[in-house]
Amino acid sequence: MREYSESLQALLPPQARQYRTLRIVFIKPSQYDDDGYVIRFWKGVLPSNTLSVLRGLTEDVERRGVLGDIAIRLDTFDEVAQKVPVRQIMRWSRQSDTKLVVCLVGVQTPQFPRALDFGKQFRAHGIDVIVGGFHTSGTVNMLGDQDPDIQELYRQSIVVVAGEVEGHWGEILTDVLNGQLKPLYSFADDLKNLVDIADAPLPVTSPKTMKHFARPNFGTVETSRGCPFSCSFCTIINVQGRMMRERSPEAIAELIRRNYRERGINFYFLTDDNFARKKLWRETFEAIITLRGEGINITFMMQVDLARKPKDFVRLAAEAGCSQVFVGLESVNPENLKSQGKGQNKVEEYVNAIHEWHEAGVVVHAAYIIGLPFDTKEQVGRDIQYLTEVIQPDQASFFMLTPLPGSEDHREMRARGEWMDPDLNKRDSFHATTTHPHMTAEEWTAAYQGAWRAFYSKENMVNILARWRHNPWMYWNLINVYLWYKNAALIEKQHPMVAGFFRLKDRLARRPGYAIDPIPVHLWKRTKEVCRLFVAWARFIKEMEEIWLQTRPRSEREIRFFDEAQRIQGEIWQTLRIPEWQKAYSDAKTALPAKVRALLDPFEELPSKMLLSRHDLNTFLERWGDLQSKIQALHRSWMWGEGPAKKWLEHLYALHRDTWQGIKVREWQEVYSEIQGQPPSRLDRLYARYDALSNRIVCSRQDLRRFWGRTREHLSGLRFWQIQFSGLAVTCFKELLLTTAFARSLFASIRRKSARMPQP
Template identity: 75%
Template sequence: MTDRLVIYLIKPSKYDDEGYVVRFWKGVLPSNTLSVLHGLTQDVIDRRVFGNLKIDVVTFDETAEKLPIRKIVRWSQQPHTKLLVCLVGVQTNQFPRALDLAKQFRARAIDVMIGGFHTSGTISMLGMEEPDIQELFRESITVVSGEVEGKWDEILSDCLKGRLKPVYHYAQDLQNLVDIHEAPLPLTSPKTMKHFAKPAFGTADTSRGCPFACSFCTIINVQGRKMRERSPERIAELLRRNYHAHGTSFYFFTDDNFARKKLWRETFEAIIGLREEGIKISFMMQVDLARKPKDFVKLAGQAGCTQVFIGMESVNPQNLKAEGKGQNHVEEYQKIIKEWHDAGIVVHTGYIIGLPFDTREQVPQDIRYLMDVIQPDQSSFFMLTPLPGSHDHREMKKRGEWMDPDFNKRDSFHATV
């Protein structure tokens, strides 16, 4: 008889070019996925879904702390104890490491699940016959595709019965994904935060999805193009709780596009209300370059926004058209950035190198134009990378075009095509 369920939520790292696991002395921002799943598990505990069963939750972010594999294995050998290892938020460049970890645990008969954008995006766009998904099935590693709000009870129940399914596919219909309006709130482990440079820094998702159709993007094929949002009241509750419990005062809101929230005004007003309580939260968010309601930027500043990340991608209109980014209009870039600057908000742009109309001669000219004319405060440059789950990847695969088979390199910092 099982008296105890121990759940290890692990955010795997990746391998560097020499094959070593990437791990830093201190992390920068905690994984929101870890916090979301921790919160869902705590909700199961609070509702006593499994009666008097004792449930322990342990979180690890392998980018900032060494994973105690032997200790985890010893836990699995405790009498009357069921162990479940969940490798969460796995991106494509982290998949090889996640697979290796999963195999180690499965070799010791420990139940293992893998979820995140790699498995979800692959299944969404290519199906379950892909070699990497099939390898998971062969190793009896459970695959999760999509989000598990409203489904976590079912998965844990199957685990306790010893009947985990090969796959849980919750993203079949991208138009009708799970409603997160009143979903359980994320919960960040103080133990994990000890491994981060700024314990007062946090992450949170206030919404999911993006209405646009950029061909390089995986978000829209996993979280959908229909915006889904946490209620402003619940967001305020989360920020208030974390402020009093952990002193969390700065957030990176992980929403792919905060500007397309239907409840953006109510969310800003809820955060402004916190400031009036003496809870002074500041945050960074991701937004697009399309037109916004006239008071969006003003309210963002009043709510405590100090920086925005904008997916500019290119200053070449031909590139933007080729990648389905019709919402970006180069002639409006200066005006939009000035509006953010006028509100005292720093602008950090993302820029992609390797788009269809980039050439050795054109790229330096475009970057000079970005620096001298557009003038964002910061820019981060990324190589165009065909990620499983994107339209670009699927079409390249259909055409039989070469892509580097080493998933470790699919991090936008290596040439892969």
């Protein structure tokens, strides 16, 4: 393994000495959407680690004087959240004493078309362009530089970098200044002899770039590179190798300490492909634990495999501040796993592995591939149900199996001449780009989208959050994640890992070959899109309010009070045989005349009323007695003849008569007077309801939804006189109160996170 080293001084010829400044523009390209627009958001979520790594390498080159007395100026742009100022960059290139180079970095396969278009623009103005990332590295390593993509870069005089540039970056920058750039810099020919990163310069985050992201206190760092496994769909092992190479624990600790004190970074995504296979995992965790002893309380997420962990791995990870692990489940079908060389995954061990993380207080994020060889549309649905009900990860990201250049799958498919979509922009793991043996492209896409809908359904999110309500910090962290993920996948229609918040569309930033819409046309299209987006957001917020109502954390005293009230109300409901009454009335509604339904409908919501006090009990019994009187009066004055309606009414009357005689009012009143615990909040009083079928108290928007449903029916039927305007005012007030309460709780959780963030 080669050690990291570069000469301290570069011999610069006269051509280079005409420059006083080397200006390096790092651009992390985005990709195009299906309509040809560049995908960009108002706020990004996951910042690019490559930008930070290259910034650190460049500052190291300047610090060591590799380029002599030539100053280096850096500009970084992450296009997923920043507009790249192409014209301004071109103006920079015209400064006489400045040498400008544009580096298109971290380019993955779906971003390659956008990177190529950038390169053509800059080369047309004589600007040097360098492109690197997993696409060029994987292509050169697995297919050679005769591949059409690499040849196209050569034709455009765009410099290609394959592999890692630690130990070589100063050499490349020297060639930039000397005007001696080579067509190809390949540093990964021997995957068993890659550069040792133990003492490589540490990444440096750009505060200017991070202002465009939702969490400026978010940092990324790779503590190691490589992965010992041999999954056939993976490109990592063919670019970074299968031998683990690591930064020293001391270097990681120094990076965290510096970022915490200078920039307030207290959350990290450790981008190692497989942290669990590091040799120095224990030392790294212990170094971070030591930092926590200094008051540097960071949290982090990391990627690990599902193979058996070393002893104490999970415990030490949690002690170090790990809040989430990203695990490659890939499938719950053993045949699928075997077909992809994923032998380290044992489906029968999934539940215990995830349970171990849960016991340590760590959220589990599962990566899952749709479209493996043994998948069918129906089987995918069953597998996702098994995933949610049995495996029970807390978060999931779904991907469509995609042959990426640099993977064994891609090389073998190409050798066999199998069809692959030639548009690399679609090789993003959420388009069908190959022929599947059991599904059409439409079925495959439907199965993929169905997986997102099933996992992020209201029911599954309720179940997950209910498991974490004992941990408010993790609970609210998951709420924030669900807001991000469901919005991205099911509303913005982008994969969450490349998405942000609120999609932006630059009219002029469109893929070559697509027409540029006139301004009025573009504005009209965007207006309709934004209106639809806001409507979808409103529905989504209401769904999240419902989830919050059902799962929100409560104190022990509140829980004790609810349990006792629930027990008493269950006894009352059984005595009054309310579940039977509900079923009988539901069956009778269709047979009863409209006038009779109008008399009884107000009582339909009565069985769901929650009784939390003696006053609630007395009010309920009074209304229940009124119902008895109405049914009795209807029974006596029935005038609609014999038939099913009369039989149902007689059944309702008999039920009410028999149960009313057996009530124990005084006993119930005394019990309510003795309930211990903390009385429920005003929020619970407004939105709590009793579910007679499950015999439990739930907080829900169900009554509000029922009211809006009836109101819509009246409006669509032009029955304006049937709209309850007093109820409309009350319902609007309840909606406003609920939204305000949810927003306050959400922002309070964000403020609590920010309060843990030090001031730089």
